[in-house]
Amino acid sequence: MLLSQLFTKTRKEALKDEVAKNAQLLIRAGFIHKEMAGVYAYLPLGLRVLSKIENIIREELNSVGGQEMLMTALQKKELWEKTNRWDDKVVDDWFKTTLKNGTELRLAFTHEEPLTNIMTNFVSSYKDLPIYAYQFQTKFRNELRAKSGIMRGREFLMKDLYDFSRSKEEHEKFYEKMKEVYMTIFKRLGIGDQTYLTMSSGGSFSKYSFEFQTITDAGEDTILYDEKTGVAVNKDDDSEDIFADFGIDRSSLDLKEARSVEVGDIYSLGEKYSKALGLTYKNEDGKEQYVYMGSYGLGLGRLMGTIVEALSDEKGIVWPGSVAPFTYHLLCLSKESRIKNQADKIYDQLRGKNIEVLYDDRDVSVGVKFADADLIGIPKQMIVSEKTLEKGTEAIEIKNRKDGTTTQGNVGDIEL
RNA sequence: CGGGGCAUGGUGUAACGGCUAACAUUCUCGGUUUGGGACCGAGCGAUUCCGAGUUCGAAUCUCGGUGCCCCGACCA
Numbered sequence: 001m002l003l004s005q006l007f008t009k010t011r012k013e014a015l016k017d018e019v020a021k022n023a024q025l026l027i028r029a030g031f032i033h034k035e036m037a038g039v040y041a042y043l044p045l046g047l048r049v050l051s052k053i054e055n056i057i058r059e060e061l062n063s064v065g066g067q068e069m070l071m072t073a074l075q076k077k078e079l080w081e082k083t084n085r086w087d088d089k090v091v092d093d094w095f096k097t098t099l100k101n102g103t104e105l106r107l108a109f110t111h112e113e114p115l116t117n118i119m120t121n122f123v124s125s126y127k128d129l130p131i132y133a134y135q136f137q138t139k140f141r142n143e144l145r146a147k148s149g150i151m152r153g154r155e156f157l158m159k160d161l162y163d164f165s166r167s168k169e170e171h172e173k174f175y176e177k178m179k180e181v182y183m184t185i186f187k188r189l190g191i192g193d194q195t196y197l198t199m200s201s202g203g204s205f206s207k208y209s210f211e212f213q214t215i216t217d218a219g220e221d222t223i224l225y226d227e228k229t230g231v232a233v234n235k236d237d238d239s240e241d242i243f244a245d246f247g248i249d250r251s252s253l254d255l256k257e258a259r260s261v262e263v264g265d266i267y268s269l270g271e272k273y274s275k276a277l278g279l280t281y282k283n284e285d286g287k288e289q290y291v292y293m294g295s296y297g298l299g300l301g302r303l304m305g306t307i308v309e310a311l312s313d314e315k316g317i318v319w320p321g322s323v324a325p326f327t328y329h330l331l332c333l334s335k336e337s338r339i340k341n342q343a344d345k346i347y348d349q350l351r352g353k354n355i356e357v358l359y360d361d362r363d364v365s366v367g368v369k370f371a372d373a374d375l376i377g378i379p380k381q382m383i384v385s386e387k388t389l390e391k392g393t394e395a396i397e398i399k400n401r402k403d404g405t406t407t408q409g410n411v412g413d414i415e416l
Numbered sequence: 417c418g419g420g421g422c423a424u425g426g427u428g429u430a431a432c433g434g435c436u437a438a439c440a441u442u443c444u445c446g447g448u449u450u451g452g453g454a455c456c457g458a459g460c461g462a463u464u465c466c467g468a469g470u471u472c473g474a475a476u477c478u479c480g481g482u483g484c485c486c487c488g489a490c491c492a
Contacts, residue, residue, distance in 0.1 A: 012441070012453070013428050017484050037484065093491075110492060144417060144490065152491085160492095209492090220491090267492060295492070333451055367452040374452090385451065 022305035023149025038146025038154035048325035079113040107140035134161035190320025196232035213260035226253040269293040317377030326358040329378035333385035
């Protein structure tokens with residue numbers, strides 16, 4: 001893509017109202033637009049990143065049998081009354097609305113009820129299970145206080161997967177598998193090194209649950225973690241007991257404390273929803289059984305914000321290659337036509353190889369080009385200039401955004 | 417939901433209760449420049465968040481509203 005045709009522009013200064021580093025940088029670089037507190041639009045660059053995050057998650061979930069679907073944002077009363085969650089005293093952060101005929105509706109903040117209900121149409125035998133269904137969907141939460149840029153919004157994209165298993169054992173096997181799947185996802189997203197599977201006190205249906213916490217100062221949580229073993233616990237739930245319950249000797253660990261962001265969580269739901277909504281199957285003996293469930297969430301915006309928080313530097317964003325909006329940021333450092341022509345050719349060559357490249361073809365000073373490239377944060381900057389042209393018509397210089405190191409090369413050598 | 421703070425061109429800031437609301441940047445035009453947000457000149461752009469009040473006179477003081485930010489609580 002030609003940078004001259006991208007409708008967004010970079011800003012030198014952050015907006016006064018935006019304090020969170022992730023939102024400051026993402027707005028300055030033109031990835032997102034703030035619509036109102038806790039509500040952000042994703043602009044072309046931002047959407048590219050979001051889509052890459054989404055695709056990585058999709059690949060990993062599909063690899064363990066996940067089936068993608070898309071549920072509705074509007075939710076009806078009936079199902080939620082059955083699980084006793086319609087009352088404001090139980091769930092107080094719903095956005096509410098009504099049909100013209102007066103029917104009360106609400107905007108989805110999660111999807112256990114509708115999905116469990118859908119499954120009653122299709123599940124009747126043990127042969128139908130297990131099922132792993134997921135979606136990427138906008139969730140709405142009427143937070144009393146939105147904060148931290150795109151890390152905690154009132155409207156945000158979330159991946160939620162639900163497992164429908166025949167038994168607690170079958171569910172737990174999948175639950176364990178999901179721990180690995182999540183860690184693989186975080187590794188691919190470039191935040192694997194600083195993300196810990198963290199023990200915490202349970203949700204409503206089990207004594208304990210697990211969160212995935214990524215270490216960054218921007219976090220809302222505090223965890224205690226041991227670098228060597230990778231064991232971590234939410235500070236709120238730290239006790240000898242919780243370690244003992246997992247068969248770990250707390251005193252053998254070298255626990256450090258750090259602020260962290262909860263980037264994902266996985267829950268056992270048990271039979272709560274299947275009982276309330278009548279989701280059963282017949283086992284091998286023809287006996288009716290309740291389906292055993294679990295839920296697994298990941299906030300896409302929160303992941304994107306966490307990546308920015310964890311990896312950016314004073315010059316701007318530093319994307320991992322896996323989620324960068326483009327693979328290369330091509331900079332032509334001269335207006336001279338022979339050099340410009342060369343850069344144009346190189347741009348065409350890369351596109352011919354289906355390599356994603358953002359080409360800064362603008363007539364602006366070198367300093368502006370470098371500053372923008374550093375701010376936007378594409379990991380590899382490809383430079384064409386008088387210097388490189390002296391070395392040959394295909395010569396280029398690749399500058400690493402992360403550490404500033406450069407290597408010389410030829411376009412012809414570049415592969416996907 | 418408790419507490420604190422802020423609101424002035426697109427953006428960031430300034431202005432004692434008193435002249436035509438200032439400066440920087442962005443943007444437009446012209447010139448110069450091209451390996452780190454370069455320079456010179458000219459120009460466009462604001463009923464100072466909204467509403468009331470005090471006053472001869474309000475960006476400035478008072479009250480109400482709205483929005484935004486931060487701390488806490490909350491957070492499947």
